[in-house]
Amino acid sequence: MSCRVQGWSGTSSPICDIVFDGPALHSIPLLDYGAPRCCQGTGQGKTRMTDRQPLRIGKPLFAMVLCTTLVACGGSDELALEDTSPEAIFTQAELELARGDPDDAAALFAEIERLYPYSDFAKRGLIMQAFSYHKDQDYENARAAAQRFIDFYPADEDAAYAQYLLALSYYDQIDQVGRDQGLTFQALQSLRTVIERYPDSEYARSSILKFDLAFDHLAAKEMEIGRYYLKREHYPAAINRFRAVVEEFQTTSHTPEALLRLVEAYLSLGLTDEAQTAGAILGYNFQGSPFYDDAFRQLTGQGLSPEARGSGWLTDVYRRTIQGRWL
Incomplete structure (x- = not known):
């Protein structure tokens, strides 16, 4: 492909002589993984907008898009987007994604929303904005783009x-782990929304896994x-x-160690x-765990055995989880 400036036509637009030797744009595979359903590749080297409405851009339109973007053609670093169709902008944005420039792609998708707010491309561009920014x-x-899409098109x-x-x-x-966990709580809340609001979607299963993690x-x-x-001997703290791990996060992988550390702190x-x-409790639920072996050694080292005694909160846990007595 080459672009040669032949001169000016007396208008504000340059005259470009485009020689295109490569494949048509619709033969270039773009987003085959991770993009929303409306914009995923077909797996045959084509980009589609929906299953029923494939987007096919031929050589003349591809040349026009490039002519508006190349400095050699226009003498400017900015796209003349106001004179460009939403379809052409969308295609150029996808091309930026394929080139590994999601920031530029997001800016182009945003321009579709700005210039053609009531077009179908605006809706598709909005979800692709969220994808590109992410x-x-x-x-x-x-988050802002994704939330706008949810607000504007909740049934899409x-x-x-x-x-x-x-x-x-x-x-x-x-x-x-060492960072503030506010983001973790927000992630849990948002993942739960996916699971509860869209239980039959292809994203529900992944959301369940990420929720557990x-x-x-x-x-x-x-x-x-x-x-x-514990290391600093602040045992009550x-x-x-x-205790929070045992009572609130008992289904996680950290419960066995939490019970061992409780043995250490109480001793x-x-x-x-x-x-x-x-x-x-540790022995009943995790008898084969090295944490139980350690707890058993500590208890027997002081002439004690792992058995339910007293009437504290741990006794309540033992009664509910092992004996099945909730009252």
């Missing part, structure tokens, strides 16, 4: 995807703080954190009934 890790703008087939993107914009920021993440934070207090305080009860 791909660019611009999570705040991704891509509403579930918009809600899923909104949840991901929180979920993808909770990678570190985010829930486990919160338990990990409680454990981190509890270990901090440590017990409160480990350090001389509260043997509570330590033995924690050991009994």
Whole structure:
């Protein structure tokens, strides 16, 4: 492909001589993974807007789009978008995504919404804005675009995807346990919305998995703080954190260690009934765990055994979860 400026026609637009030697734009595979349903690739090297309305851009339109974008053609770094059809802008935005420029793609999708707010391309451009911003890790703008789509088109087939993107914009920021967990709570809330509002969607199963992982993440934070207090011999504060894991996050992978740390903390305080009860719960539910082996050694080392004793909160847990007595 080449573009040569032959001169000016006396108007504000340059005259371009376009020689295009490559494939037509509709033969270039663009978004085959991760994009909303309305804009996913067909798997045959074509980009489609919906299952019923394929978008096909031939060489003349492709040349026109390039002519508006190349500096050599127009002498300007800006697109003359006001004179460009929404279809052409959409195609150029997809091309930017394929080139690995989601930020530029998002800006172009936003222009469709601005210039053609009542067109069908505006709706498609809005969901693609959210996708592009998320791909660019611009999570705040991704959330804003996804929320606008949900507000404007709540019954659309891509509403579930918009809600899923909104949840991901929180979920993808909770990678570190040591950070503030406000984002984790927001991710859980948004993921629950996907699960409850769109239970039959293709995003529900992924949301359930991510919900469990985010829930486990919160338990990990409680454990981190509890270990901090335990190491510094602040036993009551440590017990409160480990108790939260046992009572509120009992389905997570951190429950066995939380019970072990309760044994350690209660033994350090001389509260043997509570330590033995924690050991009994640990032994009943996780007998093959190395955490139980450690707890058993600590208890027997002081002449104690893992058994339910006393009438504290751990005894209530033992009665409900092991004996099945809730009253």
